[in-house]
Amino acid sequence: MPYVHMKLTPEGLTKEKKETLMRKVTELLRDELDKNPETTIITIEEVPTDNWGIGGESVTRRRQL
Template sequence: MPYVNIKVTGGTEAPTPEQKAELIAGVTDLLATVLGKNPATTVVVIDEVPMDNWGIGGESVTVRRQQQPGK
C-alpha cells in the first residue's frame, strides 16, 4: 500500500479543492504507471502547512514572501 504525503503552504497559496483532486489523481496514476501499484490501495494525503510554520534559509515563508517584489 503506497502512502504519499504532499506538503504545501496553506493560507492564500493553498491549492483549491480542484487542484487537490488533480494532485491525488495524478500521483495515484503515476504510481500505477511507473511502479505498477494498485490505485485502490494507494493513499495520498495533502497537508497544508501555515506559512509561519514553514521555514527556508532561516526565515518563515511568510517573511520570505513579504520580501519579494509583487507579492
C-alpha cells in the same frame, strides 16, 4: 500499497487542485511501479507560511522581502 504525504502552503490549493494532485500521483505510481490505485493513499497537509521555514526564516517573512 504506496503512501504519499504532501506538505503544501494553502494558497491556490483549491478542492479541484487537490483532486488533480491525488489522481495524477496515483496514476504515476500505477504507471511507473504498477501499484494498485485502490491501495494508494495520499494525504495533503496544508502548512501555513508562518510555520514553514527555509534559509532560517519563515516563508511569510521571505515573501515580504
